[in-house]
Amino acid sequence: MLKGIDPLLNAEVLHALRSMGHGDDLVIVDTNFPASSVAKLTSWGKLLRIDAPAARVAEAILSVYPLDTFVDDTVARMEVVGDPDRLEPVQQEVKEKIDAVGDFTLNSIERYAFYERAKNAFAVIQTGERRFYGCFALRMGVVAPDE
Numbered sequence: 001m002l003k004g005i006d007p008l009l010n011a012e013v014l015h016a017l018r019s020m021g022h023g024d025d026l027v028i029v030d031t032n033f034p035a036s037s038v039a040k041l042t043s044w045g046k047l048l049r050i051d052a053p054a055a056r057v058a059e060a061i062l063s064v065y066p067l068d069t070f071v072d073d074t075v076a077r078m079e080v081v082g083d084p085d086r087l088e089p090v091q092q093e094v095k096e097k098i099d100a101v102g103d104f105t106l107n108s109i110e111r112y113a114f115y116e117r118a119k120n121a122f123a124v125i126q127t128g129e130r131r132f133y134g135c136f137a138l139r140m141g142v143v144a145p146d147e
Contacts, residue, residue, distance in 0.1 A: 006060035013048050016123045017065060022142050024122035026065065028057055030090075030134030035126035038115065044123035054129035055093035058136065061125070062101050068141035072105065076117070078135040079108040090134040109137070 001007065005014070020026065024043070029035050039047035050057045068074045075098050080086045085108070087095070095106045109117060117137050118124060127134065 006063050008050050008052055008057065008060040009064065010050070013050060013125065014064075016044050016048055017061070019044075020122050020140050022140055023068065024140045025117065025120065026061065026138045026140065027118040027121045027124045028054060028061065028134075028136045028138065029118070029124060029126050030054060030129040030131065031126065032130075032132065033118075033126065033135055034115075035124050038118045039124040039126075041119040042121050042123055048123055048125045049127075050125055051128035053093075054090050054127050054131075054134040054136070055097055057125065057127045057129075058094045058097040058138075059100075061138070062097055065138065066141040066143055067098075067102060067104060068139040069102070070141070071139060073107050074139045074141070075104045076107040076109045076114070076137045078111055078114040078133055080133055081111055084108050084110070088131065088133045090129060090131040091136075094134075094136055
């Protein structure tokens, strides 16, 4: 156990996050997402797992992961098929975790376009989230130098 690091962040996840750079995408997905096959196409090349609800996983990730402030599509969710403006409860919960770290717009991405963004991501983390549409993309920002 390490002090100051959320216990959900296992060694493999921490290694992947530490390997990422500015502009890389991290995709957090629910249990229904084709995570294993998509993860094989990412830079990391293999699936990461954190078996917890999506909002709890987002909270843990955001405790160490800077979000990109230079682009408009830093955070995104998979949109609900047939109702792209609807925000599912799981999406609202993750939005609250994102809002806690900064002023970011939760963009909506059509389902198949989300799959493409995920394939081009650095890594995919599959959660234990069983609710539908618990899929999010987070673009990595920068850590400023000490003054």
